[in-house]
Amino acid sequence: MTRPPPATPGVLQYDHPMMRRSSLLIVPCVLGMACAQTPPAPSSSSSSSSSDDERVVAARARLTSLATLAVGYETEHGRCLAAIGDIATPAPVDPWGQPIAFMPPSPETPRAAFVSSGPDQTLLTDDDIAVPVSCSSR
Numbered sequence: 001m002t003r004p005p006p007a008t009p010g011v012l013q014y015d016h017p018m019m020r021r022s023s024l025l026i027v028p029c030v031l032g033m034a035c036a037q038t039p040p041a042p043s044s045s046s047s048s049s050s051s052d053d054e055r056v057v058a059a060r061a062r063l064t065s066l067a068t069l070a071v072g073y074e075t076e077h078g079r080c081l082a083a084i085g086d087i088a089t090p091a092p093v094d095p096w097g098q099p100i101a102f103m104p105p106s107p108e109t110p111r112a113a114f115v116s117s118g119p120d121q122t123l124l125t126d127d128d129i130a131v132p133v134s135c136s137s138r
Helices: 049-077
Strands: 010-016 019-026 101-103 112-116 129-133
Touching: 049 112, 049 129
Parallel strands: none
Antiparallel strands: 010 019, 019 101, 101 112, 112 129
16 A cells, blocks of 8 residues: 655744744654644633643653654664654644644754644744754764
C-alpha cells in the first residue's frame, strides 16, 4: 500500500527568547501515543487557573513524548526529523486543541523544538510552551 505524500507544511515566523527568528512548521504528525490523545474542550473565560495548570503539565508531557519520538527517529534514520510528519500523523494537538508546532534546527536556532501555543491558544506569546529536541546531527 502506497501512502500519499505529506501535505506541504505552513511556515510561521516565531520570535521567542528561546528561538529567535526561526521558522515553525505546522505539519501532520505519524504514530505515537502523544499524537493520539483527544484534547479536552476549549476552556471558558471562567475556568480556574488549576485547570490551565493541569493543561500546561499535560502539554509539556505531550511535547516531551514527541521529543522522545524525535530522538528515536534520529537513531533510526541518522538525521534529525525535518517535520512532525516524520514521526506522527494525524497532526498532534495540545490540550487546548491547537496544533503543535515543530521548529527544526537552523543556523539561528541550532536546537529543534516542539511548541504549544499555551493557555491563550496563540503562538508568539509569553505563555507558549516549548520543549527542545536533542539532535546530534543536522
